[in-house]
Amino acid sequence: MHGHHARPSSSTLFGSTSVPSSDRTTGRHSRPGRLSTRLRRRIAVYGAIEFLSTHDPDDPGPGEECLLLVHDRQVVGEIDYRMCARCARGVITGVALDERFHGSGLGTRALSHLRARHPGTAWRSTLTLRATRDLLRRMRIPTADPGPFCAHAG
Structure with missing residues (x-):
């Protein structure tokens, strides 16, 4: 039988059901371990991060x-x-994050927490660095002048 050796071991009406082993483990553009690393960081961000504030609710003045x-x-x-x-x-x-938590959603979660902690507050930012500027743009926080931000600032 000529060509019998080239026939797949498992075939159906529409062709072979087997997938080459090289295509099963990694895709053409995937990076091994990258998805699992990001997932682990995101789980750590949403599970084990605590937010501690220095805000004194009895102090109405700026600080x-x-x-x-x-x-x-x-x-x-x-x-x-x-x-x-x-x-x-x-x-x-100022916004500062540990290098290992970049790209994990921690900055977004922290700013959302800040907004929830102080409802009704109109937020602005004085940050101009690219990474923080992009985060603040995604969170729709406009840029402000670095001078006094209210009449009570002294």
């Missing part, structure tokens, strides 16, 4: 405050901000 992001009793990020409860205005002055 420098900080939202700490803590993972396993270690600070992995912080958001520095000033806020005035009388004016209902807030200015984000």
